[in-house]
């Protein structure tokens with residue numbers, strides 16, 4: 159379909175300084191689009207001297223020659239009401255004002271005379287004010303108006319020799335900002351154009367070949383669009399040149415408090431200490447209004463009143479983590495995986511049919527995001543956290559999918575809260591990790607204990623903290639002991655935590671340790687292996703979530719003993735150092751997923767199914783049913799698994815864990831992987847318990863099927879009607 163031409167029939171447009179250059183190009187384009195144009199030009203020279211009717215007349219003649227409507231106006235823009243009068247007398251209304259007229263009086267700052275200053279300001283700033291103000295009541299009355307202010311990169315960025323011009327041009331931005339607010343309710347929109355054009359103002363300033371590409375005709379369409387009734391921008395600054403255009407914004411950094419409490423004063427030294435944060439633009443943002451800016455200030459004051467939380471901690475960073483099979487193996491060795499244990503070969507050999515990375519590896523991408531940013535360093539209000547004094551305090555990880563052994567993952571990370579523990583601060587570091595398809599695969603929370611960063615008047619507890627859980631009071635159900643290698647920290651650090659605390663004796667001494675200590679995540683990795691060995695047949699896919707507190711340091715070479723208690727799918731654990739009997743990991747638990755037994759059966763069946771493509775992938779439970787897993791857990795009955803190729807579901811299995819049976823649903827070739835069944839919870843339970851026929855549920859409108867999947871096939875799959883495996 160052909161796009162409709164943007165027309166201005168019945169609209170009256172004033173273009174100031176329209177005798178040449180940009181103004182002429184605007185006037186001609188408006189004229190060709192049906193507008194009645196007031197071609198204003200005083201006919202003066204580039205620096206504002208002299209007068210002539212020639213310039214305006216010739217443009218009017220051009221417009222008329224092309225069948226358009228135009229009248230000349232020879233007034234100075236400072237007499238704005240006269241220009242508007244010309245419009246009203248000739249065309250009876252005024253709809254659009256393009257403030258374009260301008261002159262130059264370039265001199266280095268010291269040489270600018272009062273006259274140079276006043277003339278430039280008169281034409282650019284006062285002229286725009288006068289013409290616009292004269293048009294304003296008419297626009298208000300008709301409830302319609304479009305205004306353009308012309309600024310310049312000289313204003314936005316400054317330019318040697320143009321102090322008077324730069325100031326006027328930036329003044330026009332301020333004028334437009336406020337007119338955009340005042341005119342909004344009357345449908346009067348004001349925008350700013352920042353052109354770089356070949357004009358008589360720039361002809362001997364720009365290099366000739368560059369100059370040739372800066373035709374005003376390439377900017378005129380941008381201005382004309384901004385003035386059209388269908389353009390909804392108001393208060394925008396649009397830069398354009400050479401057939402290119404972009405929006406510009408003023409932005410503001412995240413900033414930082416210069417004092418902790420509302421009762422504190424600010425000394426110049428406080429400013430000096432915080433200067434890096436004051437000038438940090440890494441989290442700069444555009445603010446839409448003065449109200450928005452004021453309300454952030456109110457929030458900061460509220461923080462100060464409550465003794466300071468972390469207003470500077472609201473930022474989020476994104477980090478990309480690329481890893482290969484080799485990195486997975488190095489991590490597995492780093493947490494003690496050992497070829498002498500045949501069950502662990504799959505963690506050390508990339509060609510093993512069950513090659514896998516241990517599940518605590520899912521913590522690493524999120525942790526790397528914090529290492530790469532200064533989120534932790536800046537988290538405590540009024541202080542810069544000393545990174546030589548941080549300890550890993552606690553860790554939580556939840557795996558939403560089995561973790562891959564290689565790939566490119568993206569993590570988002572933020573400080574979610576900061577607690578003041580007196581002698582230290584506990585910084586809650588939350589992260590989410592996504593795979594290449596954008597699916598969230600892990601959620602983590604790292605607590606960093608910043609020794610010496612407490613006492614800032616913050617709160618002691620946080621509802622955002624994920625709690626540790628004490629084990630049952632009975633004796634452990636099982637225990638595994640294992641000696642770590644004296645090189646354990648030296649190996650573990652190759653997985654990305656290069657904190658010298660774990661390798662450099664002099665650095666460890668500064669932190670008060672006799673020798674470098676083991677990474678907290680290394681000790682945790684040992685405990686994770688112990689739990690998997692004891693309760694999950696070394697299957698990392700069975701790990702759903704892990705939590706622990708690092709209560710005391712561990713030294714490489716020490717023996718770690720993990721005591722474990724089982725309560726359903728929750729395994730509590732506590733780890734101690736055998737040599738000195740000190741408890742080093744407390745409040746630990748690992749939640750195991752229930753469905754893995756069924757997954758295994760499905761995988762085995764899929765592998766034996768010759769009708770499936772050899773490169774089909776097991777993608778786990780269907781998305782929707784996965785999100786209903788609490789329901790599934792309650793009934794312990796039905797899970798549906800998909801086998802996928804190229805993101806298309808090629809086969810579905812249904813597992814009835816209660817009956818211990820697995821059925822193959824009919825292949826549903828062509829269905830998209832994100833095709834989902836949605837069932838409300840009660841019905842899901844009833845269907846799973848066989849009380850409700852899915853067909854009936856569907857007929858009652860309770861079972862909805864989205865996507866292009868064949869209905870009958872899908873229902874059959876859910877009914878588990880296909881032959882048993």
Ligand SMILES: CCCCCCC[C@@H](O)CC(=O)SCCNC(=O)CCNC(=O)[C@H](O)C(C)(C)COP(=O)(O)OP(=O)(O)OC[C@H]1O[C@@H](n2cnc3c(N)ncnc32)[C@H](O)[C@@H]1OP(=O)(O)O
Nearest residue numbers: 528529534549550551552579607657677678708709710711
């Ligand atoms: C930029 C990226 C950042 C990446 C960070 C990770 C980088 C890694 O390289 C660092 C590491 O791996 S360090 C090695 C692992 N961690 C450790 O060895 C720390 C061991 N823990 C300790 O020494 C103490 O618990 C200690 C020193 C932490 C606290 O002991 P105490 O000072 O004696 O505290 P205590 O009097 O027992 O309690 C005071 C309040 O603090 C809370 N708390 C205690 N231990 C905590 C811990 N580990 N984590 C979180 N909070 C903890 C207490 O609950 C108490 O608070 P409240 O009174 O409100 O209950």
